[in-house]
Amino acid sequence: xxxxFGGVPIHGLAMLAVCAFILVVAPYFIxxxxxxxxxxxxxxxxxxxAWNLMIGFAGQLSLGHALFVGVGAYTSAALFIxxxxxxxxxxxxxxxxxxxxxxxxxxxxxxxSIRGVYFALLTIAFAEFxxxxxxxxxxxxxxxxxxxxxxxxxxxxxxxxxxxxVMFYYVIxxxxxxxxxxxxxxxxxxxxxxxxxxxxxQESAEAIGVHLFRYKMIAVAISSGLSGIAGVxxxxxxxxLFPETTFSTGKSIELILGTVVGGxxxxxxxxxxxxxxxxxxxxxxxxxxxxxxxxxxQFFWGLCVAGIVLFRPAGLWPWISGLLGLDQRRDGGGxx
Amino acid sequence: MPVDIYINVxxxxxxxxLIYGLSxxxxxxxxxxxxxxxxxxxEIMVIGMFITLVLFRHLGIDPLMSIPFVAVVLFxxxxxxxxxxxxxxxxxxxxxxxxxxxxxxxxLVSACxxxxxxxxxxxxxxxxxxxYRIGPLIVDKVRLLAGLTALIVAGALFAFFRxxxxxxxxxxxxxxxxxxxxxxxxVRHLFALTFAIGSACLGAAGAILLLLIDxxxxxxxxxxxxxxxxxxxxxxxSLPGAMLGGILIGTSEALAGVILQPSxxxxxxxxxxxxxxxxxxxxxxxxxxQ
Numbered sequence: 001x002x003x004x005f006g007g008v009p010i011h012g013l014a015m016l017a018v019c020a021f022i023l024v025v026a027p028y029f030i031x032x033x034x035x036x037x038x039x040x041x042x043x044x045x046x047x048x049x050a051w052n053l054m055i056g057f058a059g060q061l062s063l064g065h066a067l068f069v070g071v072g073a074y075t076s077a078a079l080f081i082x083x084x085x086x087x088x089x090x091x092x093x094x095x096x097x098x099x100x101x102x103x104x105x106x107x108x109x110x111x112x113s114i115r116g117v118y119f120a121l122l123t124i125a126f127a128e129f130x131x132x133x134x135x136x137x138x139x140x141x142x143x144x145x146x147x148x149x150x151x152x153x154x155x156x157x158x159x160x161x162x163x164x165x166v167m168f169y170y171v172i173x174x175x176x177x178x179x180x181x182x183x184x185x186x187x188x189x190x191x192x193x194x195x196x197x198x199x200x201x202q203e204s205a206e207a208i209g210v211h212l213f214r215y216k217m218i219a220v221a222i223s224s225g226l227s228g229i230a231g232v233x234x235x236x237x238x239x240x241l242f243p244e245t246t247f248s249t250g251k252s253i254e255l256i257l258g259t260v261v262g263g264x265x266x267x268x269x270x271x272x273x274x275x276x277x278x279x280x281x282x283x284x285x286x287x288x289x290x291x292x293x294x295x296x297x298q299f300f301w302g303l304c305v306a307g308i309v310l311f312r313p314a315g316l317w318p319w320i321s322g323l324l325g326l327d328q329r330r331d332g333g334g335x336x
Numbered sequence: 337m338p339v340d341i342y343i344n345v346x347x348x349x350x351x352x353x354l355i356y357g358l359s360x361x362x363x364x365x366x367x368x369x370x371x372x373x374x375x376x377x378x379e380i381m382v383i384g385m386f387i388t389l390v391l392f393r394h395l396g397i398d399p400l401m402s403i404p405f406v407a408v409v410l411f412x413x414x415x416x417x418x419x420x421x422x423x424x425x426x427x428x429x430x431x432x433x434x435x436x437x438x439x440x441x442x443x444l445v446s447a448c449x450x451x452x453x454x455x456x457x458x459x460x461x462x463x464x465x466x467x468y469r470i471g472p473l474i475v476d477k478v479r480l481l482a483g484l485t486a487l488i489v490a491g492a493l494f495a496f497f498r499x500x501x502x503x504x505x506x507x508x509x510x511x512x513x514x515x516x517x518x519x520x521x522x523v524r525h526l527f528a529l530t531f532a533i534g535s536a537c538l539g540a541a542g543a544i545l546l547l548l549i550d551x552x553x554x555x556x557x558x559x560x561x562x563x564x565x566x567x568x569x570x571x572x573x574s575l576p577g578a579m580l581g582g583i584l585i586g587t588s589e590a591l592a593g594v595i596l597q598p599s600x601x602x603x604x605x606x607x608x609x610x611x612x613x614x615x616x617x618x619x620x621x622x623x624x625x626q
Contacts, residue, residue, distance in 0.1 A: 055431060061431050061434075112613075114614075116430055117373050118568075120431075120434070121564060121568065121613070122610065122613050124561070124564075125609045125610050125613070129607065132600065132602055133603060136599070249557060249561065250557065253438050256431075256435075264431065293450050294449050294450065295445070295447070295449030295450040295553070296450055297446075298445065299443055299447060301446075302440070302442035302443035302446065305435065305438075305439040305442070309428075309432055309435055309439065310421070310425065310436070313425065313432055
């Protein structure tokens with residue numbers, strides 16, 4: 001417990017508890033529409049944390065994270081559709097598949113010491129390659145899409161993850177909370193310290209005996225495994241998968257935007273970013289609806305993101321935590 | 337007879353590859369000197385295509401004739417983009433620069449969408465269906481003109497970087513940033529100039545490309561990725577490498593389209609990229625960095 005809460009100021013804990021409480025009771029007070037937005041927010045918060053673990057903690061830039069989410073989604077969906085295997089068993093296969101793919105990309109990248117931008121391009125290449133290959137696999141639905149049978153939305157069948165929005169809300173909320181706890185524990189562990197050493201200065205880390213290859217591989221494996229779980233949830237929530245919308249680079253960018261806006265390398269950055277960007281997108285949709293002009297929403301969206309990068313390059317969390325008085329040497333919780 | 341088909345396809349792929357190469361030159365110059373990954377690459381080229389389209393539609397100017405104008409407009413655009421948007425984030429981490437360029441790309445795409453709509457539009461020139469016959473070889477006139485023009489523009493760019501004082505100064509900035517500052521080069525101006533030249537190059541490539549394909553706002557990302565593949569295969573920062581990569585990718589994509597399936601040709605390019613990254617990360621003509 002002390003590893004979990006040590007060093008966090010008491011009013012910070014109180015705020016966290018209040019936020020958690022609000023999120024837990026929220027479904028009883030909000031409309032279906034707001035609930036659906038909140039679900040997407042939590043989904044991005046969860047995947048953002050998975051991505052953050054790789055870039056923010058261990059310093060390895062992946063721009064193809066949609067690949068790991070997509071592999072998990074397609075694996076669990078294929079098991080369910082073709083063999084009737086439910087998501088609770090399927091999730092193990094999905095995570096195994098995602099970790100396998102992640103390890104292959106990581107192994108090739110780190111073994112051949114491909115770094116920085118080049119490693120990012122390698123991840124893009126793998127994601128786009130998978131995009132085209134899945135396009136041609138009829139067993140996975142190909143270009144026409146892969147559909148999960150939708151049963152009625154009234155009864156909650158937790159075993160097969162078939163049911164109402166509220167059920168999906170609590171599943172993704174639990175995942176997001178669990179990921180937060182995991183990230184906090186990892187960041188304060190020996191492993192987390194090795195990662196941060198690699199992130200800050202790879203040569204120095206190697207010089208003092210950090211096994212670069214091993215710890216980078218662990219980071220990729222955990223990050224891709226967490227993403228795979230998100231994929232399972234995604235497949236069963238949306239019930240349809242298309243290669244283009246699952247694996248494209250645009251999707252990868254969408255997954256990481258919130259984290260960059262919230263603050264890469266911070267614990268709460270991915271969550272904060274998701275809570276800002278998704279509602280912002282919804283707001284822009286409503287504001288620009290009356291113009292009846294294609295592209296105007298994306299235009300303002302792009303301006304907002306560019307503005308944040310130009311004026312708050314460290315992300316919003318370090319700034320907000322400063323305002324809230326939370327930034328008193330939270331060990332590991334953010335770059336200086 | 338089948339051999340004829342392959343030769344014809346290979347030649348037309350090679351000519352398309354020359355345009356790919358010219359477009360990749362724009363990316364290579366910018367990365368080689370400023371070290372920024374221009375993720376708005378394809379989108380800037382699409383702007384060039386739209387300008388060419390407007391000139392063709394309303395003034396009847398042939399796409400090849402509008403190259404100088406498009407190049408000048410994008411030159412200015414590139415200069416301002418580097419000086420006001422890219423330079424302030426030069427000290428940030430890779431992923432922040434990447435995100436900024438991605439945001440710029442989104443802004444450009446949606447601006448094009450608002451102005452021109454989402455439909456594919458093309459420039460139908462009077463000689464669109466002419467072709468030359470050399471023995472068994474049949475070459476489309478537009479493709480030949482397009483390929484040759486790309487070659488000429490690329491040649492001019494080579495000459496500029498090799499012989500002009502400004503070109504040499506820009507290469508100096510790329511080779512040794514600190515050294516360039518020490519000898520008193522105006523690095524800020526030269527960087528902006530580099531981005532401007534890269535964009536102008538893209539504008540020319542876009543104008544030429546409009547002869548061969550229709551333009552729509554969502555064309556950008558595919559060409560961004562394509563240019564990345566070409567530049568990495570050829571060697572980041574190597575100008576001959578970009579042209580070689582362009583020809584290689586253009587030809588092999590065309591052949592893969594005939595031998596395999598047209599929709600699989602991009603997968604072929606991506607596997608080539610993965611192979612080159614693993615076996616020769618500096619690219620075919622690049623110099624090893626470490």
